[in-house]
Amino acid sequence: LMKQTLLLFLLSPFLLFSQIDSTKIKIELIEDNIHDMMENHIENMDEEVEDLEEVIDLISSIEQKININDVSPEMAFTLLKLTEYQYYQLLLYLEKYGELVSVNELYAIEGWGSEDVARILPFITVENAKNRRLKFVDWFKFTQHRLLLRYGQIVEKRSGYERNRKNAYLGDPTHLLFRYQVSNPNFSLGISAEKDSGEEFFRKSQKRGFDFYSFHFSIKKLWICKNITFGDYRLNFGQGLVLGNSFAGGKGGNVGGIRRFSVGVRPVTLLNESRFFRGFATEIGNTKVKGTIFYGHRFYDGKIVETNNRKFYSGSLTVNGYHRTEKEIQKRETLFSRNLGFNFQWNRTNCRFGMSAIYTHFNYPILLQTTPAKKYSFSGNNHFTVGIDHQIIWKKSILFGEIALSRGFHLAWIEGVIVELDPRCKFGAVFRYYDRQYAALEGISFGVNKPNQNEAGLFLTAEFLIGKRSELLLHYDIYRFPWLKFLTDFPSFGNDASIRFTTSLSRNTRMVCRYGFAKKEKNQLFDYHHGVSTMMKHKVRFSLTSAIFDFIKLKTEIDFHVTNYNKEKSLKYGAVIFQDFEAAILNTGLKVKLRFAMFETDSYEERVYCYESDLLYTFNCTPYFGRGCRFYTMLQYKYRFLEIQLRYSQTFFTDRNQIGSGLEMIDKNSKSDIKAQLYFRF
Secondary structure, three states, X not given: OHHHHHHHHHHOOHHHOOOOOOOHHHHHHHHHHHHHHHHXXXXXXXOOOOOOHHHHHHHHHOOOOEEHHHOXXXXXXXXXXXXXXXXXXXXXXXXXXXXXXXXXXXXXOOOOOHHHHHHHHHHEEOOOOOOOOOOHHHHHHHOEXXXXXXXXXXXXXXXXXXXXXXXXXXXXXXXXXXXXXXXEOOEEEEEEEEEXXXXXXXXXXXXXXXXXXXXXXXXEEEOOXXXXXXXXXXXEOOOOOOOEOOOOOOOOOOHHHHOOOOOEEEEOOOOOOOOOEEEEEEEEEOOOEEEEEEEEEEEEOOEXXXXXXXXXXXXXXXXXXXXXXXXXXXXXXXXXXXXXXXXXXXXXXXXXXXXXXXXXXXXXXXXXXXXXXXXXXXXXXXXXXXXXEEEEEEOOEEEEEEEEEEOOOEEEEEEEEEEEEEOOEEEEEEEEEEOOOOOOOOXXXXXXXXXXXXXXXXXXXXXXXXXXXXXXXXXXXXXXXXOOEOOEOXXXXXXXXXXXXXXXXXXXXXXXXXXXXXXXXXXXXXXXXXXXXXXXXXXXEEEEEEEEOOOEEEEEEEEEEEEEEOOOOOOEXXXXXXXXXXXXXXXXXXXXXXXXXXXXXXXXXXOEEEEEOXXXXXXXXXXXXXXXXXXXXXXXXXXXXXEEEEEEEEEEEOOOOOEOOHHHOEOOOEEEEEEEEEEEEO
């Protein structure tokens, strides 16, 4: 029966080929790059991520036309998949001749061929971009309003909601969120609020209603100021060694994804509670010389302990935002940091140099960790980090990097290069060295370890276009950890590699094959003692996507993992197979998405991450482990300014009668999740 089911899944897209050309296939190629990067990111971080605004904004922007006269580096490389040389020549053309008035001008830009222009035409538009200053009477004409209301809940009762249980959840299991944004080319205002499952709502510990509020107010092009922002914002400069509040891509995506973009101040209306500043930031200058100054504060949850008549903060500097129990409420916002810093940039068409610095002061000193793996982690009241970054374009190559020093003059250095060897071949390399005592409290850059410390490595990647319909992506990463790390009680080595082949079998049918290999050293329990052994993991993925009649889409995917420890003779396996079905009912605004998946893994170590369609502005990369099946159904209805989304998912386990542990334990073999969302755009 399993073989028959597998054969049916594999053949179903082939049986329904269509000759209708659809831009959905091109969009999915871009989405897959983002999804692969996210799955690598989650596996390396050993945590699940639900909301990542930068990735979400990129995915949602696919549906909108991109103004080619004002395209950002992220859009150029991630969505349009331009080469470094093409983007450089586009900027050079705009500087020399002014803004484009027709897409036909793209054919005259050096490095742009007819195939390149034809590939991006469905995604671009030509509009006036520079120095657009709105009159007061035009503000309402160009202003967009967005209102989002979301509800979610796990249907089964978890043990944390048993009132007679010690340290039980104080609130109900619903998850509530709203977000309102209003913006135009020169102005942005946003406010959001979130209540997590288990938190109280307008009672006792949460008399103010929602547990978390976020807001921002931002004005662009005001006198000499390029941007003035009050409220919540994120900062991204250089390669993120000093200031990088946002998600950092890298492995899994295309060659251009290994480089971070210095986008500066980004006002945000958050859907989660991590990695942001709340305060003030402004950018001053022009396109050639500009500076940024900022002040912001952050709160952390943790425990205050007293040692030698002094009070210290004991806890992590990461934020999960949960305040569901009395213990979690007692730890709420016990630590407060003040952050002051600047960035200076000198820009030319083919080069850019920048300098960033940040000083942080905590109201309580951070307690020095006593475990060997945490011996070199940050401790104390004050911290500073300063760095210099560069980017140089020469012919069809780009050199980029950053060097930084933290308190105690501990070094971090990242250097990379991207070369277009041929219009059909690109190569990239990144070298990084992060001292074991280097600490960037507000930085995140390319690497395996998070935060960036105790690591040295070299990453190589190449991208090949094979004919008009196929693409080959390769990467290899070798790295070393000079000191102990989490789950590895010994200095260790590691390497990983992957190969991904993508081809279009017809105008609307696409196949993706991927093989990945990883070799790491991790702790392992032997008969009478603990030790470190080498873990080798092989990952294979095959997916087939077909669009039918331009309103029906099928996707079949198979993932297979094999894990081997060098001191064990047996292999451990993990496998997932799923079938997606998506249909848009013509002229009704109604869309239906379905998935049915079967999975089986020998342990959690063989878990398989699979991207799932979810509500707008929500990213869902679900880990499949154990033995069972999972399905979800999602309904989406659009009518003018209103979009309604409903989602129901359920996982059945056949190898257990309980799911989860502690307060999150469900005394059943199934877990169901229901979500609903209203989205107004006018």
